[in-house]
Amino acid sequence: MFLGEHRHVLDEKGRLTIPARFREELGSPFILTRGLDGSLFAYPLGAWRTLERRLRSLPFTRKEVRAFTRLLFAGAVEVEPDRQGRINIPPNLAAYAGLTKNVVVVGVSARVEIWDEARWEAYVAEGEAKYTDLAESLIDLDLDEGWEDSGADIP
Template sequence: MFMGEYKHNIDTKGRIIVPAKFRTDLGDSFVITRGLDQCLFAYPMEEWRVIENKLKKLPLTKKDARAFTRFFFSGAVECEVDKQGRINIPASLRKYAVLDKACAVIGVSNRVEFWSETNWNTYVEESEDSFAEIAENMMDIDF
């Protein structure tokens, strides 16, 4: 399980350190792709296969299913951690998530998310104001 929040800088070549606590569970090779809320999602290979199998079962006749699958898979790349504990994030993914310098790397249960620090701070500020309401709504789905 991934949890915690870490601050790291992305360099001009698109390299960022993956926190040591995350590297063990992500493995030497993992998948990173466009996520929701303008961040990137990173999944260990085993978890990626589970998601891939679920998405394969979506009906091809549903427009939203096709759109989500295209969005999710077209941005996906396999990353390998170098000897310094860094990965290289492709330019298209850096542009999508606005990763240019200061970044937040967070653990979210079965995945790791990469955020621009500015976007993460904004998201946290906006979410804090409505956290009680969000929690109340979660009770409706048997949380």
Template sequence: MFMGEYHHNVDTKGRLIVPAKFRDDLGESFVLTRGLDQCLFGYPMDEWKIIEDKLRNLPLTKKDARAFTRFFFSGATECEIDKQGRINIAGTLLNYAKIEKECVVLGVSNRIEIWNKEIWEDYFNESADSFADIAENMIGFDI
């Protein structure tokens, strides 16, 4: 399980040091793709397989299913962690998430998320006031 918040920088070659606590659970390689809310999602291969199977079973006749599947898979790339604990993030993904240098790497249960630092801080601050309301709406999920 991934959890925690880590502040890192992406270098000029698009490399990011993956937090040490995440490396073992991500494995030697993992999938990085466009996420929701303008961040990147990173999945270990076993979790990616689960998502892949679910998306493959969406009805091809549904416009929203086709659009989401395209969005998710077209940005997906396999990342390998090098000996220094870094990954190379594709330029298209960096552009999508507006990551130039400072970023935040989050552990979110079965995945990691990589955010532009400013976008994360804005998202967090805007959402902070509504966390109590969000938690109240989660009652039906038995949390």
């Protein structure tokens, strides 16, 4: 599971150092693609294959399914960190995410997200103002289900 937020600087060649903890779980190579909300998503190969199977099961006759899968897969590349743990971010993906010099690498459960620092800070500021409302809106998803079997208390 990916957790936490790490701040990094793109080097003069546009390379990004992936935090060591994330590199281990991402494996090598891993998939980098367009994310949502102006970020990039990085997936271990196994998680990417699971996502691909789920998307393949959706009806391709639906316009929004075709559009989303085209953009997701067209932007996807296999990346392999070098010995220092750096990856090259393709120019089209860097432009999509608006990456400048300062970058935030965020662990989000089964994936890693890569954000331009200014965009991330704006997203967090907006999200924190709505955090309680967001949590309450998720009640319909039955997030409580399964906690009783885990031995953990519901937070």
